[in-house]
Amino acid sequence: MLASFDTHLFWTALTSSPYWRGALLALALTAAALSTAVVGGFFLALGRESSSRAVRTLVFLYNWIFRATPTLLQLLFIWNALPQLWPVFAGTWFTPFVAAYIALSLNEAAYMCEIIRAGLLSVDPGQELAGRALGMKRRRILRRVIVPQAIRIIIPPTGNEFITLLKLTSLASVISLQELLTASQNLAAVKFQYVESYLAALVYYLVIVSILMAVQSRLERRFTWTSRRRSPVLAPAVPAISQSDAR
């Protein structure tokens, strides 16, 4: 056994309310920011492919700003500088969670834009052509044909982004969001037992990411277009090569 590992403290930390609240907060922040970024990134991606030069330039500037500057700086800017610029942001509604949500959403949208754009472009142009030949409107083709096929391509990198974002939520500890890292820092500061304090936080991150990975593989199967996935009897006989290694 290790010289000074306090198992009891570790368990206490793991089951304590600051930890699971912190973990829940990190998860909620990640999910909210990523969802917003996916929607934002989708429209940014359409903007990047727009026929209007002005729109393309705007999207380029947006992506440039949010990818070229540190996320931590963006977070601090939104938390501290926005209230100085606009009094609206000085209200009580502007909590650390809201600030972190805005900052991470804006930041992540720039990354999702590239991912979604690559996904949309990877769909065979013949698919759109066939839709137009049937007389379908572009918007309907996008919705019924292009987007579902692009989602298949977009899922794996988006899973990566989820993990990155989850870890970025720890940055929000600097704007006093009581997330997981804050919980472990606080405990460590009181008890001077670093191993137990940090290890408990680590376990939470691992659990969250494991759940995500399970969800991701389910989603990937959901967006694989073969009738075999509907008959589980056949599933073991079919090697999953074409399905999971398509990245």
Added chain:
Amino acid sequence: MSMLRADGVHKRYDDLEVLRGVTFEVEPGQVKVIIGPSGSGKSTLLRCLSLLEEPDAGEVSLEGKRPGPGDVGMVFQKFNLFQNMTALQNVMIGLVEVRDLPKNEARAQALEFLERVGLADKTAQYPDELSGGQQQRVAIARALVMRPKAMLFDEPTSALDVELVREVLDVMESLAREGMTMVVVSHELRFAHHVASSVLMMDEGRIVEEAPPEEFFTSPKQERTKRFLSLVE
């Protein structure tokens, strides 16, 4: 009045003039087969006829009017079935999205057309699970279900393994017998011989010769046609 008509159609992509004034017409129930070297403008002509491409100059008309959505059916070399839909869904979607039919009505009609191309037992399969010949037959059903007034085929068998070509040509032949107006870009010369009302030779964005198949293949008038036929036969 002719069914489908192109009148002085020009089309260019940047510096490349792909169509240099194409005029031709198809009477109701006629089948016209277009041959010609690659880059001669055959595919572009079909795309202009289906209004997938807007001609730079000239006009395309269907029964004297501009074709409406789904009025001219198009079948592609690479099938272009929607990968995220089953065979049935592929055939249904045009009826649901363009013709605004309720789903059960669309399903019934789609099943009927899948049966017509001999694929009643493949309705639940996704394109990846079908052979090339089956995919192309689904694609034909997908176009036919819209009740088009004319059908365009862009090298419908050139992406197929040899043993699968026949099943697609059979469907096309029976369609021709039923009186469908068709324009077919294809180098299946036997098909052209049997089915075509006339055969057209295209080269460098123009129609260089048009004649009934017998005459076209036995005594072509243009030097260009003779040269081309000697290469493909």
